[in-house]
Amino acid sequence: MSDQPMKIPTLADLKAALQLAVGLELSTIPVYLTGLYSIPEGRNTDAAQTIRSVVMEEMLHMTLAANVLNAIGEVPSPEPVDFLDRRHLSPIPAYPLDSPLISGIGTLELLPLSPHAVDNYVRIEHPLHGAATLQAIPARAGSYRTIGEFYHAIDIALKDPKICPDQLFEPVNQVPVSEYYGGAGDVVRVSDRKTAREAVQKIVEQGEGLPEEDLHKPAKTVTDADRLGSGWQMYSHYARFREIQAGRKFRPDQTAGETPAGAMLLVDYDQVEPAEFEPRNGDGGPEAVALDEFDLAYSLLIDAVYAAFGGGGSNHSEPPLTGLQIAVHAMYGLKNKAVALMRTPNPERPGRTLCPRFGYVAIGGDRDKLVQRVEEHSGHR
Structure with missing residues (x-):
């Protein structure tokens, strides 16, 4: 497989990619919700607030991908799609999940809050999913190595008028800004090529797909779109989960690639429900x-x-x-x-x-x- 990510050559493949993008954003939500719901009320409040904020932003990312999909003439659907040479790929995750789309992301598991679960959160949100280099991620036929590569391929296809003619874009079935709340960022109303690419870029900047170069930028890089009304600063998902993992906040002068060394962020993993995932087994008890x-x-x-x-x-x-x-x-x-x-x-x-x-x-x-x-x-x- 070439070092260059697979290109999305046709409008049909772009529509399929966006259906899978909605599902990709969905796939992380149960992973994070399982950790969140395992925290008893009033316990581990900092960790709970962080996980809850990320879940709300994953909902935003689903909405952004869906708005782009609607704007190019395709209704979001949970039905399987054909993408490039792959057949019947389901957008809806089943756990434990080994993504058929992103080879580097690893297995997505449903776990109560624990050091292992938080390690998984950090791996999901890391630009290279924990690998030292892009080349260190095994290349698998028919998949992308990172979420960032996948969204980059979508952006390139959206940019190409041969794939997406200008007259294709129409603001149909757009989820409006007023319907999203609880996290940072805003819904983008997609009406043309420019706003479609803005929507994809917002997904990349805020969460999955975080560019590798952002590891060398201040961890608490925050734009106006990343501030809540309360003033809480919602920096990248990776940096937020890294703080839980380290048990400390980032100092303002630290980069996202460093180990947080600021104020303590206490997590008591004993104050968590001891839930254990079991697959469906047909038992009628x-x-x-x-x-x-x-x-x-x-x-x-x-x-x-x-x-x-x-x-x-x-x-x-x-x-x-x-x-x-x-x-x-x-x-x-x-x-x-x-x-x-x-x-x-x-x-x-x-x-x-x-x-x-x-x-x-x-x-x-x-x-x-x-x-x-x-x-x-x-x-x-």
Whole structure:
């Protein structure tokens, strides 16, 4: 494989790449939420605030990728896509996840907050995913070595009028600025080539895809778009997770590539629910049913998010709820279910509790079976 990342040669491939970009941003959210939800209320508040802020910005990144996709004439969808020479790549992650798209990112696992989990967060957000050089990352046919390479390929394709003619761009089904809140940055309304590239660049600058040269810049580099109303400065995801990993904040004079050496950021890993992930095993016991209920709620949440990206909303509320507001309400319900699972002892694993699987079940036969199992259990309560 060449040292040059794969180019995206056609509009069809660009649309597929953006569908996968929405899914790529989604893939990190359950990883971070599992760590966040494992923290009991009132414990490890600094770490919880940091993880929560990153999750909200991952939602922003999903929204930005979806706005670009809508603007070039394709509705965001959870359905598998064909990309370059790869067939039936699903945008929706299943865990543990070995990304078919990004070879350097490593396995994405669902873990309660722990040193190993935080190491994984740092690896995900590092420009080279923890490798010393780009060349040290094994090149895998049909994939990119880093998230940065992937977004760079998308940007090059968006820049090319032979792939994206000017007349293609249209601000259809754009999620507006007013619907995103809770993190730093703003939604970009994509109406032309310039704003499409701005949206992609915002993803790169704020989180995944952080350019390698930014490791040599001040760790607390913050733009106006990175400040919350409270004044809290939301620097890069990598730098924020690096602080949790080191147990210290960055000093203002430090670069992102250095070890944080400022004020202490205390993390007590003993004050965490001892959840342990187990894949679906077909057991019909009450614990398995509780996990099924979570998977159903998560599947409905993903459906709501994609409906929001497609311009959906509700006509049955007063005032009508927008699609993304519906998804946010569903996310709060999901948190309650996750916390309940993490407090439920696992009878097969003494000293451990249940861990949400974040298993998306597609609409169709498998979803119908899942609904039936959950409803049968509810009828026997």
